[in-house]
Every structure is written in structure tokens, then in C-alpha cells.
Amino acid sequence: MTLRQSLVSGLGLLASLSSGAVLPRGGGAELAGYPNPNDQQLFNIEKAAGGLLPNGKITKLSAAAIANLQVIAINEQFEVAYFTSLINNITSGQHGYSPQSLSSPMSTGRMLETLNAILAQEALHDLGAVSFLKAFKSSFVPEPCTYAFPTTNIQESISLISTVTSLVLGTLQDVTQALAQNGDDGLARIIASIIGQEGEQNGFFRLVTDVLPAEKPFLTTSIGAYAWSALQSFLVKCPFDLNVIPLPIFPPLxxxxxxxxxxxxxxxxxxxxxxxxxxxxxxxxxxxxxxxxxxxxxxxxxxxxxxxxxxxxxxxxxxxxxxxxxxxxxxxxxxxxxxxxxxxxxxxxxxxxxxxxxxxxxxxxx
Incomplete structure (x- = not known):
């Protein structure tokens, strides 16, 4: 079963996710139907994202790969909510959220064009992970949580998501390592493509906040337990028991x-x-x-x-x-x-x- 086939066949099962979705107001039509889009809505999200879901066949996934996909889905759902909130603040003219107030100012139109593309890309990352979990009959498929974001202006918002993205980039290295150790070669190529895509995003975030876009020759690695622990600071309420994720939650440092x-x-x-x-x-x-x-x-x-x-x-x-x-x-x-x-x-x-x-x-x- 291909990624796209499993997504389309599982749309009915995904309907339960809609109650947790946060849809953008203004400039967010690209996500109409998320997280349970019909065929046309999915294609619209793909157009906004600049590409289709992968359609290569995956014949097996280890238990470790399933667990990693669950964490990836939870993180991507958080990012969809984060970018939705940021786009809302910009389009509604909230004080402090003008792109012209960034350290490296941008026009509002160009910023929204960029963020809406990123929003759609993160939605596809989530839909891809969820569809794999459905296709391989995972006993747990994450549903979106509600979140709180501690930022009060666009500079803080972009800086924070840049740091989070750096943590994600390090954690996806950990995921790739686990895939290699467990023989999940079919998924490894897809994860590697996401690493590159997230890196492109972070170069943009760093540029507009006036820091060196390409920070170092070898990006800092991380582990799943650290990313899962960091995510707790944004979660308000989730429709699942956090203990279902087989990772420790450490107190923040x-x-x-x-x-x-x-x-x-x-x-x-x-x-x-x-x-x-x-x-x-x-x-x-x-x-x-x-x-x-x-x-x-x-x-x-x-x-x-x-x-x-x-x-x-x-x-x-x-x-x-x-x-x-x-x-x-x-x-x-x-x-x-x-x-x-x-x-x-x-x-x-x-x-x-x-x-x-x-x-x-x-x-x-x-």
C-alpha cells in the first residue's frame, strides 16, 4: 500500500481527529478539510505545500518505527497549530506581529506566502505519519491536542519555532538511526527528505531573525526522550494518555x-x-x-x-x-x-x- 492510498482509504477513520484541529483564519484555505481531507482537499493541501505525499510502497515497519511515527505525528500536529496561530496573529493585525518588525524585515504578503507553504508542508508530514500508522494497524494513532504558545510578538515566535525546529532536526537523526538499526530502510529515505525540508525552513527562520542561516557543519543531535520532554511545555490537554508514548518525560532544565x-x-x-x-x-x-x-x-x-x-x-x-x-x-x-x-x-x-x-x-x- 502506498502512502497516498493508505491516507485516502483511511479518511473515515481519521474523522475523529477533526475535533482537535485548529483551522487558520485568513490565508489558511490551503488546509480546508485537515486533518481528514477528501481527495480534492488533499490535493489542494499538496498544491499549497508544493508537492505530493510520497507514493512509494512500504512493506514493513518495526515496532520502533511505529513508535517513532507516533511521536512525529504528535510533533507535526503541534507545528500545524503553531503556524496556524502565527498566521492568525499576522493576518488579524495583532500588535507586535507585523513582519516589518523582524530583525530582517519582510513584506506581509511574502511572509504569509512562506508561512502558508510551511503550514501545508507540516500538515502533510502529519498526514503521512498518520496514514502509515493506519496502514500498519497501529493500536495508537495520535489525535491533535490543545496547546499554549508563550510568545507575544513575531520575533519571539520565529525565534522559538527555529529552536524547536533545531531540536526536531536533531531528533530526526535519532529516528534515522533507529530505522537503520531495525531494518526500516523503506521509511529512512522519506525521513531523510523531511530532515532536508526542515533544514530549509530553519535557514529561513534564522535569516529573518538576523542570525547565521547555516549555523554549523554538523547539526546537533538529540534523542526522542528530550524532544518528547520539551513538547510537554506546549501541551494543555491531549485526548490520549501521555504514557502511551514509551519515552520518559524529564523535568525541564x-x-x-x-x-x-x-x-x-x-x-x-x-x-x-x-x-x-x-x-x-x-x-x-x-x-x-x-x-x-x-x-x-x-x-x-x-x-x-x-x-x-x-x-x-x-x-x-x-x-x-x-x-x-x-x-x-x-x-x-x-x-x-x-x-x-x-x-x-x-x-x-x-x-x-x-x-x-x-x-x-x-x-x-x-
Whole structure:
């Protein structure tokens, strides 16, 4: 069964998703019918996106691939809602959402043209993942949640989605690795094409927010558990039990220091109440590290230099080792209770809080 065939044959089953969909007001006709479009509506979304759903045949998917598709679908549904909200704010003239107020100003028409194309592309990413789950009779097919977005202007909105996209790009590396390990070669090509497409998006986001569009030679990798944990900050209510996703949810690691292109001390905090008060009180500075993911380097762990406990919230300081590791662009930090990780896959077992999302920009750009 091809991707398009499975989508069209499963339209009736997808009808239950419509209650969670967020449709754009103004400039969003490209998504009419989403998330359960008929044939013509699907073709209209494809035209707005600039291309068709893949039509190659996939004959098998491992359990790991199914789980990855579930997470991908949840993330893509979030992105559809995010871009819908952003387009609404621009078209309705909300204060602070004029594209002319960006660091690199754009005309409103050109910005909406770009965002509507991206919106349709994200919708196809979701519809593709959902159709695969339907075709292979997954017991769980995600339905859209309701979300909250913490931005108040267009500069913040584009900067935030750029950081989220960087995290997605790192996580899709993790997905590709899992596909290779489990022999899911049919899906690997499609995921690789999405990585390139998301990279094109992020180059645009970085350009209009006045940071170096191509940030580094090898993009920072991530793991599914970190992306799933980060997504929790946007979820208000979901029509499914979050525990259905077989990934841990870590407390967020808050970054309190503006990180620059230099060796410096950074302050972090995390509320660890989920582990219990007795566990938190047992923590000791000498057995805590901040571990960084940067580019394709093995995880970099540095000991915390200070430790303060306020209830179940821990505040720590640690060095940001920029000069030795050239930690430019998007960097992920985690509070860990071990160090010397052999690779990203080892991180979940030693993580207490994550991810801390850091953007280190070229100070002399432009």
C-alpha cells in the first residue's frame, strides 16, 4: 500500500481527529478539510505545500518505527497549530506581529506566502505519519491536542519555532538511526527528505531573525526522550494518555544565563519534585554534571561548580566549554547524575532534567 492510498482509504477513520484541529483564519484555505481531507482537499493541501505525499510502497515497519511515527505525528500536529496561530496573529493585525518588525524585515504578503507553504508542508508530514500508522494497524494513532504558545510578538515566535525546529532536526537523526538499526530502510529515505525540508525552513527562520542561516557543519543531535520532554511545555490537554508514548518525560532544565561565544559559567535550575523530596535531598554537588550535546560530538559532561536546593528545585552552575568544543548554534544541556557517556543513546539512563535549549549565535554576524 502506498502512502497516498493508505491516507485516502483511511479518511473515515481519521474523522475523529477533526475535533482537535485548529483551522487558520485568513490565508489558511490551503488546509480546508485537515486533518481528514477528501481527495480534492488533499490535493489542494499538496498544491499549497508544493508537492505530493510520497507514493512509494512500504512493506514493513518495526515496532520502533511505529513508535517513532507516533511521536512525529504528535510533533507535526503541534507545528500545524503553531503556524496556524502565527498566521492568525499576522493576518488579524495583532500588535507586535507585523513582519516589518523582524530583525530582517519582510513584506506581509511574502511572509504569509512562506508561512502558508510551511503550514501545508507540516500538515502533510502529519498526514503521512498518520496514514502509515493506519496502514500498519497501529493500536495508537495520535489525535491533535490543545496547546499554549508563550510568545507575544513575531520575533519571539520565529525565534522559538527555529529552536524547536533545531531540536526536531536533531531528533530526526535519532529516528534515522533507529530505522537503520531495525531494518526500516523503506521509511529512512522519506525521513531523510523531511530532515532536508526542515533544514530549509530553519535557514529561513534564522535569516529573518538576523542570525547565521547555516549555523554549523554538523547539526546537533538529540534523542526522542528530550524532544518528547520539551513538547510537554506546549501541551494543555491531549485526548490520549501521555504514557502511551514509551519515552520518559524529564523535568525541564531552565537556562538562566545568556550564553555567548566564550567560555563562561551558566546557571541552570530544575524542579525535581517528580522524583520525591527524599531523593532530591540526597543529591550532592560532587555527583551532578551538566552534559552538553553539540554537533556530532559525543556528550560533553562538566561537573557542576555550585549547588543550591530550594524545596525540590535545584539550582546549579556549570562551565560552558565553548572554546575547546566550538559550541556554536543550537546546543542541548542536561542535568545528569553520571558522566562519560559513550553516545546520545546512553543519556536517558543518567538524566535528571532536560532539555536545556541554548542558542549560541555569532557575535559579529552582519
Amino acid at each position: 531552565n537556562v538562566h544565563t545568556k550564553v555567548k561565544q566564550q567560555d563562561m559559567t551558566v546557571t541552570y535550575s530544575a524542579d525535581l519534585h517528580k522524583y520525591g523530596e527524599s531523593f532530591v535531598k540526597s543529591l550532592h554537588k560532587d555527583k551532578l554534571w551538566i552534559t552538553y550535546l553539540g554537533g556530532q560530538q559525543v556528550p560533553i559532561s562538566v561537573p557542576v561548580s555550585s549547588f543550591e536546593l530550594k524545596g525540590t528545585t535545584v539550582e546549579v552552575c556549570a562551565e560552558f566549554p565553548w572554546s575547546k568544543n566550538i559550541l556554536d548554534g543550537f546546543i542541548i544541556a542536561a542535568l545528569t547524575n553520571s558522566s562519560n557517556f559513550a553516545g546520545p543513546d546512553d543519556l536517558p539512563a543518567g538524566t535528571l532534567a532536560a532539555p536545556g535549549l541554548i542558542e549560541v549565535e555569532h557575535s559579529d554576524y552582519w
